[in-house]
Amino acid sequence: MVAIALSMVLILSFRVYDVQERNQKDEVVTARILALNHLVKDVKEDVRKGLYITSKRALLGIQEYVAEEGAFLPNATASFREGLLNGTIQGIETNLTVNATFPDWMAKIQEQAAKADVDLNITILSISLQHAGPWDANVTAVMDINVTDRKGTASWQQEQEVSALVSIIDLEDPLYVVKTGGKITNIIRHTNYTPFVQGSDVTNLLLHTNDSLYIASNYSPSYVMRLEGNLSASPDGIESLVNVVKLQINNVQTYDRSVADAVYFGTETTTNYRINNTPSWFKLDESRLDLYGVAGLTT
Structure with missing residues (x-):
């Protein structure tokens, strides 16, 4: 009986130890899974941040290319992807995109994940560039993200869509750069001179024109269209009024046209x-008289 009792004690002790050991292992696995979930959330946020930063640099790289080459882009979206992914525009490296691409940013995130004993693989499936209204470009990246714990406790894989909203404010308008042969640049800034006309007082309109500030206008091209030299109207259009005196001072050829930039620098007859x-x-051309509040002030 004593031997049996002793055996029972040993068996029970072993079972208790075994349960405790399994519980400890379960706790370790649970903690590791929670840590991996937290890392996945951090990765998503870092990817979104990286997409924003590298997208802004890609647009600045395009700006640099247009200024140096004095030419519009054949396909702005394709050139944007090239700058974002390869650091080149039309095959030419720019100061703002070299070693500062979206894949470069992804590599840094992967390095940080490796320090936590996690293998992170990110495959970029597609990149799109579209306007989200007149003043912002929406960049969307679709990626396959695979996260694996090197200890074999957990893994995570999913196709993710990440977007970043990039403002076009403070970028150069390519229309001015190309059409003036680089003699004049015009920074895209929203006007603060409104209303343009009060009665017969056109002071705000003239101040707006002097600085060639911008308004949203569905009579004019969007920023992305301007990069291509496409002067068609867009629901995401923006426009400025050309300060002809500034052109004259800088020895730029002037024209007897509507000062709305898309008309002035284009070939449309109005x-x-x-x-x-x-x-x-x-x-001003007839279609813009109401836009600027001058329909009753024409001569």
């Missing part, structure tokens, strides 16, 4: 009107 209390060179 019916134009002089506006009371403005310089002789200031004309």
Whole structure:
């Protein structure tokens, strides 16, 4: 009986030890899974941040290319992808994109994951560039993300869509750069001179024109369209009024046209009107009279 009792004690002790050991292992696995889940959330946020930063640099790289080459892009979206993924625009390296691509950013994230004994593999499936209104570009990356714990406790794999909203404010308008042969640049800045006209007072309109500030206008091309030299109208369009005096001062050829930039720098034939209390060179085409509040001030 004593031997049996002793055996029972030993068996029970072993079972208790075995249960404790399994519980400890389960706790370790659970903790590792929670840590991996937390890392996945961090990866998603870092990818989104990286997409924003490298997208901004890609747009600045395009700006640099247009300024140096004095030419529009044949396909702005394709050139954007090239800058974002390869660090080149039309095969040419730019100062702002070399070693600062989206894959470069992904590599840094993978290095950090490796320090936590995690294998992180990110495959970029597609990149798209679309306007999200006149003043912002929406960049979307579709990726396959695979996260594996090197200890074999857990893994995670999913196709993810990550987006970043990039403002076009403070970028150069390629229309001015190319059409003036690089003699004039115009930074995209939203006007603060509104309303343009009060009664017969056109002071705000002239101040707006002097600085060639921008408004949203569905009569004009979007920023992405401007990169291609496409002057068609867009629901995401923006436009400025060309300060003809500034062109004259910089020895840029001037024209007797509507000062709306897409018309002035284009070839469209429009019916134009002089506006009371403005310089002789200031004309607007018929479609824009209401937009600028001058329908009752034409001569």
